[in-house]
Amino acid sequence: MRICVCVKRVPAPGSKINITADGQQVDTTNLGFTTSPHEECAVEAAAQLVEEHGGEATVLTLGPAEAEEQLRYAISVGMHRGVLLATADGEWDPQRTARALTTAITELEAVDGPFDLILFGNESADAGGFQVGIRVAHALGRPMVNGAKGLSVADGAASVEREADAGRETYSLPLPAVVGVKEGVNLPRYPTMRGRLASKKAEVASNQPSADAGGLAEQVLKSPPERTSQTIVLGTGPDAAPAVVDVLEELGVLS
Amino acid sequence: MILVLIEHDRGSLAPASLEALTAARTFGDAVEALTIGDTADGLAADLEAYGVTVVHQAHDDVLGDYGPEAWGEVVAQAVRALSPAVVLATGTDRGNEVLAQAAARLDLPFAANAIELRGSADADTLDMTRVRWGGSLLEDASLTAPTKLVTVAHHAVDAAPADTPGAATPSLLAVEIDPSLARTVVSGRVEREAGVTLATAPVVVGGGRGVGSADGFAPLQELADELGGVVGCSRAVTNNGWRNHTDQVGQTGTRIAPDVYFACGISGAIQHWVGAMASKHIIAINTDQQANMVTKAGHAVIGDLHEVVPAITAEIRRRKSA
Ligand SMILES: Cc1cc2nc3c(=O)[nH]c(=O)nc-3n(C[C@H](O)[C@H](O)[C@H](O)COP(=O)(O)OP(=O)(O)OC[C@H]3O[C@@H](n4cnc5c(N)ncnc54)[C@H](O)[C@@H]3O)c2cc1C
Numbered sequence: 001m002r003i004c005v006c007v008k009r010v011p012a013p014g015s016k017i018n019i020t021a022d023g024q025q026v027d028t029t030n031l032g033f034t035t036s037p038h039e040e041c042a043v044e045a046a047a048q049l050v051e052e053h054g055g056e057a058t059v060l061t062l063g064p065a066e067a068e069e070q071l072r073y074a075i076s077v078g079m080h081r082g083v084l085l086a087t088a089d090g091e092w093d094p095q096r097t098a099r100a101l102t103t104a105i106t107e108l109e110a111v112d113g114p115f116d117l118i119l120f121g122n123e124s125a126d127a128g129g130f131q132v133g134i135r136v137a138h139a140l141g142r143p144m145v146n147g148a149k150g151l152s153v154a155d156g157a158a159s160v161e162r163e164a165d166a167g168r169e170t171y172s173l174p175l176p177a178v179v180g181v182k183e184g185v186n187l188p189r190y191p192t193m194r195g196r197l198a199s200k201k202a203e204v205a206s207n208q209p210s211a212d213a214g215g216l217a218e219q220v221l222k223s224p225p226e227r228t229s230q231t232i233v234l235g236t237g238p239d240a241a242p243a244v245v246d247v248l249e250e251l252g253v254l255s
Numbered sequence: 256m257i258l259v260l261i262e263h264d265r266g267s268l269a270p271a272s273l274e275a276l277t278a279a280r281t282f283g284d285a286v287e288a289l290t291i292g293d294t295a296d297g298l299a300a301d302l303e304a305y306g307v308t309v310v311h312q313a314h315d316d317v318l319g320d321y322g323p324e325a326w327g328e329v330v331a332q333a334v335r336a337l338s339p340a341v342v343l344a345t346g347t348d349r350g351n352e353v354l355a356q357a358a359a360r361l362d363l364p365f366a367a368n369a370i371e372l373r374g375s376a377d378a379d380t381l382d383m384t385r386v387r388w389g390g391s392l393l394e395d396a397s398l399t400a401p402t403k404l405v406t407v408a409h410h411a412v413d414a415a416p417a418d419t420p421g422a423a424t425p426s427l428l429a430v431e432i433d434p435s436l437a438r439t440v441v442s443g444r445v446e447r448e449a450g451v452t453l454a455t456a457p458v459v460v461g462g463g464r465g466v467g468s469a470d471g472f473a474p475l476q477e478l479a480d481e482l483g484g485v486v487g488c489s490r491a492v493t494n495n496g497w498r499n500h501t502d503q504v505g506q507t508g509t510r511i512a513p514d515v516y517f518a519c520g521i522s523g524a525i526q527h528w529v530g531a532m533a534s535k536h537i538i539a540i541n542t543d544q545q546a547n548m549v550t551k552a553g554h555a556v557i558g559d560l561h562e563v564v565p566a567i568t569a570e571i572r573r574r575k576s577a
């Protein structure tokens with residue numbers, strides 16, 4: 001089967017997210033970059049499905065030239081080739097991103113045939129738009145379910161499980177289909193030495209996308225109010241246990 | 256007019272919907288509601304108290320159970336028929352999914368998880384503050400569209416009835432749903448087992464990389480059992496395969512709100528913190544006094560969790576038997 005996975009390069013902040021002086025971006029000085037966690041699981045799901053059913057998987061991203069790093073990482077854990085839609089003007093809004101991804105997927109399918117499955121993350125870690133995958137699926141006329149915590153393919157259909165208030169729900173989507181996955185659907189593997197070598201040699205195509213902007217515009221980023229706390233240190237080591245239990249008694253959790 | 260999508264599961268109201276209804280009233284415009292499927296017809300009575308003037312009800316064979324494409328198509332047809340200035344839903348999994356589906360069908364922009372809406376509903380542009388990074392960061396954004404599709408972040412607004420109830424007059428909305436959209440309707444389910452969950456537990460004993468191994472969680476489990484609580488963990492733990500992802504607290508895990516959260520060997524990265532910050536009291540146990548979790552906690556013990564946690568359990572048992 002043929003699978004396409006859409007991933008996004010995002011910074012990996014530590015204890016706090018700093019913002020640039022103009023309020024337009026996350027200050028990435030001294031920060032590493034990563035792929036959104038849900039999308040790492042989408043990559044793993046694609047790798048497992050290809051191992052089970054044969055075929056190949058393409059990883060696609062829209063972002064700065066440096067996003068090639070995330071494509072090569074995905075290749076090192078089982079994707080076969082990468083496609084970079086290189087932008088030079090910062091983050092694109094969700095409609096614009098979806099339009100560019102749809103065009104790119106349509107072009108890839110025109111050359112090599114349709115993807116049986118296109119995978120997204122449930123939401124991107126940074127923008128959290130909850131929509132790019134759904135827009136692409138609609139533009140392609142394919143069924144789409146977001147939030148997958150279970151995914152398997154059999155008899156021309158993708159079986160999707162997800163969590164709801166009442167329990168686990170299942171969906172059965174005829175292929176070709178689009179699925180947005182959530183972290184926890186699987187445990188992503190780490191690259192092997194062989195995977196790392198393959199990722200160095202693999203083909204990564206780069207195109208300049210163009211698409212019209214949509215109607216959601218970011219004005220400025222800000223930090224939420226911080227919860228400051230005068231931490232009471234109850235002690236050092238096991239000797240602090242009675243003081244901890246005193247606190248639990250005060251809070252009424254020791255019934 | 257503000258149109259609010261009412262989320263329900265085969266006729267039982269999702270209380271989260273009342274948050275969007277409450278937010279909708281802040282515009283001062285008429286608030287109308289949309290319920291999808293005839294199983295939801297009975298909900299009209301519940302919506303009166305929230306100031307709803309009209310409840311638009313959509314019926315179709317495909318709408319017997321939840322389906323993101325069919326529900327999104329109903330919202331899109333409601334927008335075409337009723338031309339609301341704003342469509343609101345609560346930013347649950349379903350709320351975000353349905354409005355994104357509707358936005359795709361209408362080729363309109365959509366903003367997920369707003370915590371504040373500013374200005375008049377009828378203006379060309381709606382200004383708002385919305386959540387990024389699962390709440391670690393906020394964004395002032397503007398949404399420009401004839402109908403503004405927005406979800407209100409879950410828990411950002413406390414649901415409250417209106418000062419004056421609305422008539423909540425039922426009105427049938429004529430919809431035409433392509434039967435092929437049944438392809439994404441729920442096809443089966445497994446009901447949840449009863450019992451405390453990570454999201455609802457009164458006490459959570461969380462472990463991070465400092466726990467060191469899967470076996471290292473046994474003493475944390477004992478402490479949790481002693482307090483009627485459950486075990487949680489950081490992503491470092493899940494990535495190492497020490498605990499299942501169902502135990503993960505944070506941006507891409509579960510949001511917890513216990514009376515007490517023990518954070519053992521967890522550094523307190525921002526993505527973990529957003530999942531834990533609704534805890535009423537935090538007790539951090541860490542070898543590093545400078546760890547972010549320690550400086551943000553109300554109480555802390557500086558030391559090796561492998562010694563401190565069993566000592567706390569022993570002390571609880573001692574007092575219980577005294
Ligand atoms: C987009 C994104 C989403 C993410 N989502 C999540 C999420 O949902 N949840 C989440 O948890 N993380 C999430 N992360 C990961 C997060 O950034 C951190 O990497 C992770 O939380 C670190 O886990 P940790 O605190 O257990 O490990 P570390 O940061 O390695 O901290 C270990 C701590 O244990 C202490 N310690 C070590 N040994 C002992 C001992 N014997 N006794 C006591 N203390 C000890 C150390 O002093 C240190 O403070 C996300 C990251 C990204 C980029």
Ligand SMILES: Nc1ncnc2c1ncn2[C@@H]1O[C@H](COP(=O)(O)O)[C@@H](O)[C@H]1O
Pocket residue numbers: 006007008036038039060061062063094097101119120121122123124125127128129130131132133
């Ligand atoms: N720039 C991008 N490049 C590739 N995929 C993306 C991009 N932005 C978003 N996506 C995909 O769309 C999903 C939803 O994104 P969002 O609508 O921003 O929450 C993400 O989890 C990714 O799989």
